[in-house]
Amino acid sequence: MAVPDQTIPTHPAVEIQGVTLNYFTPDRETLALANVSLTVEQGEFVAIVGSSGCGKSTLLSLVSGLLPPSRGSIRIDGKEVAKPSPRVGYMFQKDTLLEWRTIIDNVLIGAELLGIDKIVARRRAEDLLVRYGLGDFLHSLPGQLSGGMRQRAALARTLCCEPDLLLLDEPFSALDYQTRLALSDEVAGILSAERKTVILVTHDIGEAISMANRVIVMSRRPGRIKSERKTDFPSFGPTRPTPFQARKCSEFANYFQTIWDELDIHQIH
Amino acid sequence: MMTSTKAALSHFVRFAPRSGSAPASAPSAAYAAYLRSLKRRALSIQLWQIGLVAALLVVWEVAPRAGWINPMLTSYPSAIARTFTRMLQDGSLTTHTLVTLSETVVGFVGGMLLGTFCAVVLWWSSYVYRVLDPFIVVLNAIPKIALVPIFYIWLGDIASIYAMAIAISVFVTILMLYTGFQAVDEDKIKLVRLFGASRLKVLTKVVLPGSVPTMIAALKVNVGLALVGVVVGEFQAAKAGLGYLITYGSQIFQMNLVMTAIVVLAVISSLLFIGIQALESTVLRRHGGVGGGN
Amino acid sequence: MNAKALGLPGRILGVARLSDGAKGATTQRKIARKLPVQKIWSTTALVALQLAVLVGFVVLWEVAAEFKIIDPFFWSQPSSIWSTLVIFLTQGDAFTDIAFTFRSTIFGFIIGTTGGAVLGMSFWWSRNYAQIVQPYIICLESIPKLALAPLIVLVFGMGLSSKVATATALTVVVSTLTAYAGVQAVDRDQERLFYSLGASRWQVFKKLVVPSCIPWIVSILRVNIGLALTGSIVGEFVSSQHGLGRTILYAGSTYEISLVWVAVLILSALSMVMYVTVAWLEKVLRKGVVH
Incomplete structure (x- = not known):
């Protein structure tokens, strides 16, 4: 009996399951990440936002294989991550x-x-x-x-x-605002044309919403996943708008407001 | 088992070891393990350091006796220790040390004062600076130590040593301080001038206080240089002092004398350096700035 | 106000601008008077003055010695220095001495700089090893190494090697500490980049650590050449058959003051030449490793 090709399941690009990271210094121990689970599909563009110190960059280091988690597992294409691999590209x-x-x-x-x-x-x-x-x-x-x-x-x-997975760690934050806008348009275009899987970490909410298919909000330390939402712009049309166009869509302001409320930046303590 | 890459990564990041099925209270236990491993590492480093010194002393003692190296050239730690205690007891070590020490202190203090004065003059009049600049560069390029014999002829055995120490310190001081003066924040000078300060006021209220870190740095350098100048001067001229002991000892092949003197020299040198470090931290703490008047 | 300021010879810096926003005429004048007036003289005027100072100094010396205002035996005079110089260069051992001092300096410089650089960079490989050895290096740094010169001469003999050894002793510690500072300053993010690409430690060392440390070592070259020369000279003072330092010592002990001056002058010239060459070398190397 003929079996359709599609029944062979492809692994999700990245599977993070129950990852916890304990960070040690001579003065204190810190729980950087607490039980984080996340799945990223092939070709997806995921953005992670959170206030400073919430562990988002640490999560990228774990995915890239530069650090091992204290608990939990990370798989790329179904294989457990043991050390850095050239198949994973990292931008600082x-x-x-x-x-x-x-x-x-x-x-x-x-x-x-x-x-x-x-x-x-x-x-x-x-x-x-x-x-x-x-x-x-x-x-x-x-x-x-x-x-x-x-x-x-x-x-x-x-x-x-030619990596399959791209990890971008706030790659535009050192640039001035105008360059940032222009560059994020270019980069999003390049990455979608090449159908790369991308995990972008940023503190710029607008950048996350405009560039990514899905935005993930992390809480402050110890980092946990607070929420996930898809960021689609049906009002634009059948295709996805470029990041710059996305900022002008009506859904943008709603996404921005919801995410802003979720981030605990403005809570003074 | 850590791969070599992970071992390398421990350079810049510390991470918890993998704990598969550890209970929820594991963080504290793992952290305790981490702290223990830190202590163990510190201890092992110290053991290695002590071990190396001990090994060196043992080899030094054994090798001449076994005939591997000529004892006339190296002496033994035991002989050196004996000479050291003997000289300490009969007071000769103290005499020689004080001679060298006093010459050094006079040297670097004199050099710093003279050098500071000259640096101020150069700062005050840029005209004078531009005229004298090539002369200073040339004089600085001459190894002052080459003048030891001529100082000896001109000034005799005692004064020449002081002169050498001062001469070496002066040039370094002038250069370092002048650079430091020029590096004082322009905006601070502008501020004071806008309040109508005269050149003298600018000097005393901004430039000199702002150059305190530079002066301390110059002091550190000067102490070392003055000590060297004194010792080399003593090679040539003296009848007392640690440098004299080194020359005399090597001429009569009494290496225990030479080594004793070198050990004492190293100790004084370290003490002076530590003293200045302490001075630096107190002064900089009160002064509140790091580097040319920030 | 401005006219008066501009009436002074040369160009004035800074005064004119201040008077634009200043309050009253009196305040302007007060401030203007206290600001330093930097007259910029032309280069020719400056050089002429410098030459005049030099010539004046020489003439004064000669005259003072001729008229016995200062004792020419003790201080010598420019004319006898000149004749001694000519004799030294044409009939004396000038070139043997110059070559000797030059060789020992250069060898000591090269060995000390490269040895120290390699040693300092080796500290990158193991933090443990670096922490173990560090106190020793600092200890060695605090010993006045020139004090070891008699010992070194005793061990290595009177020839070239003892001078090379002294010069090396001075330069190697400075180079080690500088290279180690360069190692500690290696950019952590660049290190992470290499590891994220899966580089081996040797690759990171060869392609990141070494190029990062080179500017540090280059910056210390000028200091090192001075130290090497000093080491050679002191080595020659202790015991030597050749060399400019030895000539100075020998001439001093026989009260040939003119010869002492000649040797000092030639030594200074040698020193300047080496210093300038190393400074040029530094500029060339910096261009290849732009930061």
Whole structure:
């Protein structure tokens, strides 16, 4: 009997189950994350918002394999995470470009470390940089570029190794507001075109709502998941609006208000 | 079992060990385990440090006796200890130490005062600075220590040592202080000037107080340099002092004398350094600033 | 007010602007009078003055010695210094001495700087090892290493190696501490980036730690060359057959003051040349590692 192809289940991209993290320093122990569970499907764009210190960046470190959880498990594509993998791309708040290398050499750092074929990698790197508007700056040093351009180069570096999962840790917070708006449009476009699975961590609610399919709110330390909601914009039409267009949709203000109320930033203590 | 990467990551992040089926009260137990492991690590580091010193002393004592190295060149820890106690008891060690110490103190104090005065003059008149700048650069590039023989001829055995210590300290002080004066926050100077301050007032109320951290840094450097200048001066000229002991001892192949003097020198040097560190923390705490007048 | 200010020779900085917003004529004048007036002289005027100072100094010295105002035996005079210089260069051991001092300095500089850099960077590998060794390095730093010169000469002999050893002793500790400071300053986020890409420790060391530490080491080169030279000279003072330091000592002991000055002058020239070369080297290296 013929079995339809679709019955072979694909694993969700990321499965976080009951994860707890205890953080130790000589002075005190801190419970950073308490029993966090989250599932991210393939191709989904998920944003996590929360006040400072709620553990959202720590959660990304756990997913990337840089830290092990104290309890619970994290699986990527059904496999337990043991250590960092090139299939997972990580973008930091600072561009962390190496100051002594040219832009193209910076983009190729991942390929160098992983031993990927140099010619293939170089072609891909050049292609990415040209697409992001940095074609004239292949051989410049990071110090010669603006903040926005450096973040774009960092994005190229992250995508050069063709990761399946992208973890973005407040990648735009170090930029000025206008650059941030422009860049989030570009990045959202690139990532959806390539159908990447993305987990974005940010404290900018507007950014989260406009860029992501689903927004997750985390409570303050110890971090727990407070709520999840899909952020669709049916008033725009059948397709999803770009982040900039999304801000003008009527649903935007509602989402913003609800999430704002949920975040306990404004509670003085 | 931690992979090497995780071991490396413990450099910058500390994390709890995996506890599979531990009960809810485990956090405290795990944390206690973490604290214990920290203590163990600190202890093992200290043991290693002591162990290395002990091993060195043992090898130093045994090797000449076993004929591996020439005892004329290295002496033994036991002989050095004996010489040390003997010299301490008959007072000769104290005499020599005080000689060197007093020369050093006079040297760096004199050097700092003179250097501060010159730095103020250079700051006061940028014209004078621009005229004298190349001369200062050239004089600074000369290794002052090369002038020891000539100082000896001009000033005799005692004064030449003081002169050398002062000479070495002066130049470093001038450079460091002048740079420090220039680095005082321009806005603070503007503020005081807008209240009608004269140049002297600017100096006494803003520039000098704002340069206290620089002066302490210069003091730290000067103490070391003055001590070196004194010791090398004593090589050449003296009939007393730790430098004299080192030269004399090595000339008559009494390495125990040399080593004793070196040990005492190291101790004085460390004590002076610690003293200045303590001075630094008290002064900076009252002063409230780090680096050129922040 | 402004006219008066502008009437002074040269350009005045800062005065004109203040008088724009100032309250009254009297206040303006008061403030203007107390502000320093920086006249900018042309470079030629400055250089001329500097040359005049130098020439004046030499002439004064010569005259004072000629007229026995100062004792020419003790202080020597420019004319005899000049003739001694000529003799030293043409007939004397000038070049042997210069070469000797130069060689020991350069060797000590290179060995000390590279050795110290490697040692300092090695502290990155293991925090434990770094913490164990650190107090020793600090201890070694506080010992005046020049005091060890007689000991070093005793162990290494009179030749070049003892001077190289002294020079190395001075430079290696400074280089180690500087390289270690560079290691501690490595950007944590860049380290995380490397590990997140799955890099091995050796890769992180080669591609991140070493390039990060290079600017630190470059910044210390100028200090090191001075230290190396000092080490060589003191080594020669203790015991040597050649070298400029040895010449100074020898000439001093035989009261040939002119020769002492000649040797000091040549030493100063050598020192300046090395210093300038290292400063140039530093600039070149900085361009390749822009921060």
